[in-house]
Amino acid sequence: MDQIVTFLQNQNPIAIAAVAAALAGAYFLKTKKKSGYKYEKDIVYVIAIGPTDLQVPHPSPFALKVILFLKLANVPYKVIYSMDRGERNKMPYVYYNGEHIYDSHFIIKQLAKKLNMTNLFQTNDQERANEILIRRFIDEAVYWPLVYYRWVDEKTNETHKFFVAAPKWIVPLIKPRLLAGVKNQCYQAGISRYTEEERVSLINDDMFALSTILGNKTYLFGDQIGYSDISMFSMLAEMWTTDIPTPARNAILTHPNLVEYIERIKTKYFSVDWDQSLTTTRKLKNKSKQQ
Numbered sequence: 001m002d003q004i005v006t007f008l009q010n011q012n013p014i015a016i017a018a019v020a021a022a023l024a025g026a027y028f029l030k031t032k033k034k035s036g037y038k039y040e041k042d043i044v045y046v047i048a049i050g051p052t053d054l055q056v057p058h059p060s061p062f063a064l065k066v067i068l069f070l071k072l073a074n075v076p077y078k079v080i081y082s083m084d085r086g087e088r089n090k091m092p093y094v095y096y097n098g099e100h101i102y103d104s105h106f107i108i109k110q111l112a113k114k115l116n117m118t119n120l121f122q123t124n125d126q127e128r129a130n131e132i133l134i135r136r137f138i139d140e141a142v143y144w145p146l147v148y149y150r151w152v153d154e155k156t157n158e159t160h161k162f163f164v165a166a167p168k169w170i171v172p173l174i175k176p177r178l179l180a181g182v183k184n185q186c187y188q189a190g191i192s193r194y195t196e197e198e199r200v201s202l203i204n205d206d207m208f209a210l211s212t213i214l215g216n217k218t219y220l221f222g223d224q225i226g227y228s229d230i231s232m233f234s235m236l237a238e239m240w241t242t243d244i245p246t247p248a249r250n251a252i253l254t255h256p257n258l259v260e261y262i263e264r265i266k267t268k269y270f271s272v273d274w275d276q277s278l279t280t281t282r283k284l285k286n287k288s289k290q291q
C-alpha cells in the first residue's frame, strides 16, 4: 500500500485528487455504516470521533460533555466511534429510543428533561444567566485555542494522534483534507489571525476569568456539580491532559484551583474509563499497524 501512496504522490495532482477522493469516500462510507448499528432500548448511543492517541477518552470537548452528563444521569450509554457527523455535519450526536439528537447543548437539555435531571440547572434567574454566559463563553470562545494548538500551530499540533485507528494507507489521503478544513475554520473564527502574543494574552485572560469565577468553590455554583461545570471540565480537561506545553495548558497551570478542579472531576467521574479508553486506542493502533 505504501508503494501505491508513493506512486500516487508522483502523479498529476488532479488524478491524485480524484483517486484520493474515491478512496477516502469509500473509507468514510465504511465507517459511516457503523451508524446502522443495532440499537437497544434505553441505551444512549453517542456517535463521536475517535479513538485517538490523545490522553483524553474523547477528543471532542463536546463529546466529553455528553459523556460526563450521561455519567451524572446514571444512564447506560455506548460510544460509537465513527467519522459519521450526522445530518448537521457536526459531532457528537446521539441516538436514544428511536430519536437522533444533535449538538451537545440540545442533547443535554433534551435528555435532562427526559431523565428528570433538573438539579443540574440553576433555578435562580441571576445564577441561570451566569450559567448561560459561562457555558457559551467556554463552548464558543475557549474552544478555539484548543483547536488551534491541536491542529494548526506547527510547534504544538497533535494531528497525527487523530489517525491511529485508521488504516495506515488512508492517512495521507484523508489527513490533508481534514487539516485544510480545520485550518480554514480557525482562520474564519479569527484565532489564526492573531499574533502569538495576542493569542496568549487572550488565553491568559480566559483562564484568569474562569479561575476567578471558580474561586475556592468545589464547583462553579457551590457544592453541587451543574451544567456549566460540564462545559468547563470538558474544555479544560482537553487542554490540560496533554504532554505538550501549549499556551492553554501553561495558562491553566498558573491557576492551581483550575488544576485541582479538573483532577477532582476526572477522578470522581472518569476513574475507570479514562484509562480504559486509552487501552482501546492502543489495541486499535496495533490493529491498524497490521493493515
Ligand SMILES: N[C@@H](CCC(=O)N[C@@H](CS)C(=O)NCC(=O)O)C(=O)O
Pocket (backbone or CB within 6 Å): 059, 060, 061, 062, 085, 089, 090, 091, 092, 102, 103, 104, 105, 139
Ligand atoms: N455546538 C456543537 C459544536 C460541535 C463541534 O463543533 N464539533 C466539532 C468537533 S469537536 C466538529 O464536528 N467539527 C467539524 C466541523 O465543524 O465541520 C456542540 O456543542 O455539539
